[in-house]
Amino acid sequence: MLGLDPDPLALWPQAFEESGSSGAGPAERTARAVARHCRLVIDAAGPACVAIKPQLACFERLGSSGWRALEETVEHARECGLLVLADGKRGDVPVTAAAYAQGLCGETPGPFGAVPGLGADAFTVNPLLGRDALDPFADAAAAAGAGLFCLVRTSNPGAADVQDLETPQGPVHEQLARMVDGLSGRLAGSGELSGAGAVTGATRPDLLRRLRELMPRAPLLLPGVGAQGGSVEALAGARGAHPAACLVAASRSIAGAHGERGGQPAAAAAEAATEMRQVAWSRLA
């Protein structure tokens, strides 16, 4: 999966070829370059990936111009036949969760007709607010034929502070895994696989076997491979019955591959994505 976390100071040089225009302010000019960068990265690395995973933070920090760059990026990915996993880790009380879901994979009824959302095929959610706050996301995903990935055990060192707290039912992350499994019947997936997935960081491979037991039908999104130090080889415990039961996402190690490999950014990105795809298929499928 192709992570898109565009850093305006690390865009590919070609991203500036069309954005040098006129009276636009820094927000708009930067957002245009970001959109073009994402288009180039998709064109180069997309053929080795099944989906893009835009990091919403990196677009919304550029305001409404950045959100437009996100919309353009999603549209281009779709034209290239790629799925879109919107990585925003939203979570809120039920009425607000429903509003987020409208924006991600649904539409918002309005006085001038329905306003379409981003049209994501899947999105990440934060389960801290409990089952009733996940329900609107699951309902919207089911209606749209989309999937969701719920945070269960994240890849950062501080994840332990809350997600590993011991409870009478095991660590908090196991309780989160049970919540994900509880949604598995409501979201259609492919074969044995549900549309209710989980984010389980690649940085703690030792936890994956137990989490897989608790969520036998969940696709697992495994961030932390590459720049964050996790390796694809260590993730065997996450394997499931279906070859798509494990999804590896990488962003900086692809878009920034020319930094290590040299050569043109596009060629280096294509090479890095193809290599990661091969390793992931051989170890995880």
Place this chain on the structure above:
Amino acid sequence: MLGLDPDPLALWPQAFEESGSSGAGPAERTARAVARHCRLVIDAAGPACVAIKPQLACFERLGSSGWRALEETVEHARECGLLVLADGKRGDVPVTAAAYAQGLCGETPGPFGAVPGLGADAFTVNPLLGRDALDPFADAAAAAGAGLFCLVRTSNPGAADVQDLETPQGPVHEQLARMVDGLSGRLAGSGELSGAGAVTGATRPDLLRRLRELMPRAPLLLPGVGAQGGSVEALAGARGAHPAACLVAASRSIAGAHGERGGQPAAAAAEAATEMRQVAWSRLA
């Protein structure tokens, strides 16, 4: 605090007076009406409030047009002398949390100069990812002279699923409260009050006394008053040393006050906001 959770199907009639234009699509026309609605609500109820609390979900579901409506709403509130609490409950691994913080209260360095963020005076965050993931929010808030409100115990029924799980150190929400208290020295507030606050739902007033003990310096944001069933009177346990230690937010009970009270929306909203202000000051300050 004036919550702004605009529902496109429940906008004030006057919101449509300027949005009937030309070739724009439903997203743009709806977003324009939303922006004008928020402006009207601010003009009516703002004088009885210290801040607006825009619910980011309700803007971003309208895409880039909705985000522009958010930017306009924030700008208008600022012109009216109101503070802005951006309610987005963001949370992610540290590098991404830093990107969210740039968008909320900082700026994003870029090749065409820095891109300013939303300029929020405060924002809500989700602590599921632990201390290292809160740090970038705290750093950005400190640099901007802003505050943050961390979810500790939310107002929805499902909050218990995760936030009330028992651990050897007490329920999860007490652990979250300790994390907030741990940030209190880093964020300047007013008098005894820190800039590190907490969201503690008004629907479980029985928990507030203990949470106040654990977070003596935290401003507490108490959602759930009004439409969600919490009452201002029951919140005495949340009181702190400073009169601003408790912040009550209401949105639907203000913007929709004419539904119960009759009369013009603006007059009803002003009346509802003034009444809530009086009750809040008399019971919580």
